[in-house]
Amino acid sequence: MSEYNGEIKKMLIILSKATLENVYAAFVLANGARMEGIEAEIFFTFFGLEAIHKKKLEHLHVATVGNPAMHMPTMLGGLPGMEALATTMMKKEMEKIDMPDIHEFLDIMVASGVKLWACRLAMDMFHYKKEDMYEGLSEVITVGDFYKQGSVLGTHMLFI
Amino acid sequence: MEKEIAGKKINVNEEGYLLDFNQWDQSIGEAIAKENNVDMTPRHWEVVKYLQGEHKNNVPLSIRKIGKSNVIDIKEFYALFPQGPLKISTKIAGIPKPASCL
Numbered sequence: 001m002s003e004y005n006g007e008i009k010k011m012l013i014i015l016s017k018a019t020l021e022n023v024y025a026a027f028v029l030a031n032g033a034r035m036e037g038i039e040a041e042i043f044f045t046f047f048g049l050e051a052i053h054k055k056k057l058e059h060l061h062v063a064t065v066g067n068p069a070m071h072m073p074t075m076l077g078g079l080p081g082m083e084a085l086a087t088t089m090m091k092k093e094m095e096k097i098d099m100p101d102i103h104e105f106l107d108i109m110v111a112s113g114v115k116l117w118a119c120r121l122a123m124d125m126f127h128y129k130k131e132d133m134y135e136g137l138s139e140v141i142t143v144g145d146f147y148k149q150g151s152v153l154g155t156h157m158l159f160i
Numbered sequence: 161m162e163k164e165i166a167g168k169k170i171n172v173n174e175e176g177y178l179l180d181f182n183q184w185d186q187s188i189g190e191a192i193a194k195e196n197n198v199d200m201t202p203r204h205w206e207v208v209k210y211l212q213g214e215h216k217n218n219v220p221l222s223i224r225k226i227g228k229s230n231v232i233d234i235k236e237f238y239a240l241f242p243q244g245p246l247k248i249s250t251k252i253a254g255i256p257k258p259a260s261c262l
Binding site: 028031032034035036037098099100104108111112113 | 233234242243244262
């Protein structure tokens with residue numbers, strides 16, 4: 001019998017979306033894991049790749065359409081400028097609680113030992129090259145490679 | 161609850177954080193460090209003293225602030241306290257565990 005007591009040793013987080021609220025959720029969870037001494041890795045796939053794309057990461061938006069928590073009619077959320085407005089408001093609130101912007105958050109995570117992986121298939125699909133991506137990116141890897149990272153007792157996987 | 165640390169009776173919470181900083185001295189810090197598998201070096205103490213100063217001035221502690229402190233960068237902070245830098249260092253320093261998620 002193993003003596004594993006159910007403790008979380010490693011968090012593998014898959015980020016598939018690039019809306020600000022999803023990206024921050026993934027980053028806070030990864031950073032929070034490291035703060036507890038838990039290993040953390042993020043696998044960026046599909047639209048999640050925008051969060052580590054040099055030209056796109058500064059321009060992520062909050063989703064105003066199809067987001068019931070915005071408490072506004074979906075039609076209004078689709079009006080021009082609505083997403084930008086909601087994003088500006090959210091960024092202001094985040095600054096108040098000392099939340100770093102996306103680039104600084106990536107820097108903090110890399111310094112904290114969070115590994116950042118990009119999905120090979122999605123990179124090919126969007127025609128992104130490794131040079132297009134944030135410099136702290138560990139590697140472009142396959143799903144199989146990513147699963148190998150999880151072969152440690154106490155690994156948990158989370159899809160965002 | 162009361163716990164014997166370095167031969168003294170100290171008031172701590174259920175996670176082992178000191179409830180009263182006045183009960184802290186370096187031998188207490190040393191004993192808590194040992195319990196958490198940290199070998200204290202002068203550099204560790206420098207950081208612990210900095211955290212105590214910030215706490216005294218009521219500055220809320222976060223990884224981001226420590227990264228900007230000019231005392232230590234985030235990478236070294238993790239290297240000194242790999243089991244959770246803010247969590248362990250504040251326990252050694254005898255100050256409350258920061259409530260921040262960042």
